[in-house]
Amino acid sequence: MKLKVISLFSGSGGLDLGFIESGFFDIILANDNNNNACETYVKNIGNHCVCGDIKLLTDIPKVDVVIGGPPCQGFSTANPSRAFDDERNWLFKEYKRILLASQAKCFLMENVVGMTSFEDGKVFNLIKDEFVESGYRIYSKVLNAVHYGVPQNRKRIFIVGVKKEIDSDYIFPQSLNCNYKTVRDAFLPTIIEQDPNHIIGVLNELNKERIKHIPAGGSMIDCPTHLHNNSDLKRAMRRLHLDKPSPTIVHNNCDHYYHPTENRRITIREMARIQGYPDSYIFVGSKSEQSKQVANSVPIQLAKELATSINNFLNDWRI
Numbered sequence: 001m002k003l004k005v006i007s008l009f010s011g012s013g014g015l016d017l018g019f020i021e022s023g024f025f026d027i028i029l030a031n032d033n034n035n036n037a038c039e040t041y042v043k044n045i046g047n048h049c050v051c052g053d054i055k056l057l058t059d060i061p062k063v064d065v066v067i068g069g070p071p072c073q074g075f076s077t078a079n080p081s082r083a084f085d086d087e088r089n090w091l092f093k094e095y096k097r098i099l100l101a102s103q104a105k106c107f108l109m110e111n112v113v114g115m116t117s118f119e120d121g122k123v124f125n126l127i128k129d130e131f132v133e134s135g136y137r138i139y140s141k142v143l144n145a146v147h148y149g150v151p152q153n154r155k156r157i158f159i160v161g162v163k164k165e166i167d168s169d170y171i172f173p174q175s176l177n178c179n180y181k182t183v184r185d186a187f188l189p190t191i192i193e194q195d196p197n198h199i200i201g202v203l204n205e206l207n208k209e210r211i212k213h214i215p216a217g218g219s220m221i222d223c224p225t226h227l228h229n230n231s232d233l234k235r236a237m238r239r240l241h242l243d244k245p246s247p248t249i250v251h252n253n254c255d256h257y258y259h260p261t262e263n264r265r266i267t268i269r270e271m272a273r274i275q276g277y278p279d280s281y282i283f284v285g286s287k288s289e290q291s292k293q294v295a296n297s298v299p300i301q302l303a304k305e306l307a308t309s310i311n312n313f314l315n316d317w318r319i
Contacts, residue, residue: 002026003311006061006102008068010049012040012283012293014275015067015110018303020045024311032235036285037293038119044281054094060101065310069110069298070095074271087157092127100134105166106310107131109159110298113142116157128159136161139170143302147175149159150299151186151228152246152274166317173305183260197283197290198269210237211263217241240266246274251288251295269293276300 002023007016007030032038037053050057073160099107116124119205128138138161145154160170161294191198203211206227212236213223220234229236240246240256249271250256257266268283268290276299283290 003064003314004028004061005065005067006063006098006104007031008054008066008098009070009091010041010068011037011068011296012174013045013049014277014300015069015108016041016045017281018300018305019067019299019307022304022307022311025307026069027152028061028063032287034293036289039284040282040293043284054091054098057098058095060098061101062106064094064106064314065294066099066102066104066107068095068108084286096134097108099161103166105163106170106314107159107161108306108310109161111157111159113155116140116142131159131161133163137164137166139172141172142170145302146180147298148173148243148299148305149176149178149181149301150245150274150276151181151183152249152299154248155301156298160310162313168313169318170313171309173249173309176305177197182243183240183246183274186246187242187270191267191269191273191279195269195279198267198286200267201265201287203264208210208263211239211258214239214258216260217244249274249295269313271295277300 003025005019005025005256007027010016010030010032011034014028016027016030017202020027027045028048030041031039031054032049032051033053035051041049118124128140131138138159140157142155142157146151158172160172162170208250210220210223213227214220216220216239216289219234220228220231220236221237235256237258238247238256240260242260251298257271258264259266259270268287269279271291271294272281272283275294277294283293285293
């Protein structure tokens with residue numbers, strides 16, 4: 001029997017898809033407040049996604065696992081010890097509310113690595129303490145997706161909480177001992193022209209001139225100085241390298257990523273390939289909304305590895 005899961009802050013469903021593809025989990029409830037992301041989720045995964053304010057999510061079912069990465073906003077830089085008194089942190093509090101109501105044995109959270117160093121780590125420790133006080137033992141680790149079969153250097157912090165009644169330690173999945181996958185791996189086979197998420201954008205004349213000077217793996221810093229602007233020159237107009245992993249995919253591909261061999265920006269589908277989405281996965285909304293959905297996702301293969309490790313951990317405990 002598959003383990004039951006609640007997914008929160010689900011976005012377009014990258015983390016969920018990895019859990020589903022592992023074969024061990026059934027997502028019975030998902031939630032996000034972005035209409036386009038929810039539409040993408042329902043179109044590709046299922047209609048168990050409730051779109052709307054998480055504060056209005058009630059009648060929480062009992063499940064085995066809760067997954068999702070709540071934004072951590074509103075922490076006071078002047079007095080981090082009172083961070084959870086700030087109303088803007090209700091997103092985190094709602095995650096905890098639903099976790100406790102679900103009586104889940106385990107949870108998985110994901111966030112940017114910077115969360116661990118904010119206020120010299122005080123906020124990160126506050127978050128962990130909140131879960132410890134709620135009856136969970138906490139394990140955390142920074143994982144780079146490139147170590148798990150993803151053609152992308154992408155570091156994120158993952159937190160796994162385990163009910164204290166489970167008297168064994170969770171171990172994060174081991175790095176795969178293989179050659180890193182590259183952009184070339186991600187871009188094969190050729191994407192069909194009819195793909196609705198493979199629409200090539202038009203460059204203005206200035207960027208047409210700039211891209212001529214940027215080699216594979218380069219950026220605007222490789223352009224003549226008269227073509228520079230006030231951007232971070234090492235990050236602006238980054239041209240991917242076919243035979244290397246991609247840098248971290250972030251929102252707004254219009255400014256960041258260019259094709260390794262063609263003088264154009266990469267498409268939403270190419271972004272999605274780098275994140276591990278299958279071509280059958282269709283993203284809806286404006287191009288900017290699609291970019292946000294793809295960039296905010298946990299890479300599918302990494303999500304699958306985490307799902308498998310959590311399943312094995314819970315099964316070992318049951319034995």
